[in-house]
Amino acid sequence: MSSTPDDSLLEKPHMNPYWAGFGLGLVLLTSFVVMGRGLGASGAFTTAVATAVHSVAPAHATGNAFYAEYLGDGSVSPLKDWLVFEVLGVFVGGFLSGALGNRLRFTIEKGPRISNPARLALAAAGGALMGVGAKLALGCTSGQALSGGALLNLGSWIFMMCVFGGAYAFAWFLRRQWL
Template sequence: MPFLSKEAEPYWNPYLSGIGLGLVLLLTFLVMGRGIGASGAMTSVVATTASVISPHTTAANDFYQGYLGDGTVSPLKDWLVFEVLGVLIGGFLSGLFAGRTRIKIEKGAAITTNRRFQYAFIGGMIMAFGTKLARGCTSGQALTGGALMNVGSWLFMISLFAGAYATAWFVRRLWV
């Protein structure tokens, strides 16, 4: 089996992977009536956790009530939660079978491990804020919104790539 060998399997062809992802998106539209995305699942988990920790606060909060409803159905039963769990489990199994499950920290020579974690955390927080501001994660905006030809989704992705390239120019020195 590949995960028992020392060498990692080659990556899949990106064009074939893109076609596969497009077919998954099409199937999602046909079966569920909506596209894919991950931020809705995260919000469902946060709303459920908040309602367990502080039910009075969430009962008085309109934002949480949009996810919690009348309490008869758990927000964790939303299909997006299962989608994200499937992505996590599938990603791990894919890495396992391809021989890519070694634990390592990707960083340049000019940065310490602690600084790398700090930058990753800060970047994650910026992306999380942007996700809520844009009303959707990159997968929802790019894949679902892009497939539906939503102008806002296309502007979001163009801005995301422009911002990423601009940021890369400034942080490049940390990696080379």
């Protein structure tokens, strides 16, 4: 047994991006072969939100066409959903990899020139934008860009170009947050 004390566990560097991408590609390929579908993320949160709204205000949820699509016929819990379980796995896998690389930290990721509250406010705003954008585009970077990109889906490639376009066009205004 190693005698290293806990506090001196050093953060390990990240993986070479090409090999991480190769691993990610193999996971995606497995999903295609085993399930016949790609990966995703935002759909799980939509299902969770729809379920939560349904339990608080059932009439409101079933009356809304957007929620109704994610609620199903009520014969099984809407949370018994492929993406919900997949995203649970994402949390587990991310934690596992973070633990193995000693990268578990309760910190706020930001550049040196921005305060914590400002960064958190921007994170919340970015999340809200992402929620709207992902639902408008029928998917997020995982479901559309990654999975659809590998399937040569027309809409996914249009989407991907727009994501990079939007981000690069807006990056200059937010340089204080990151650089």
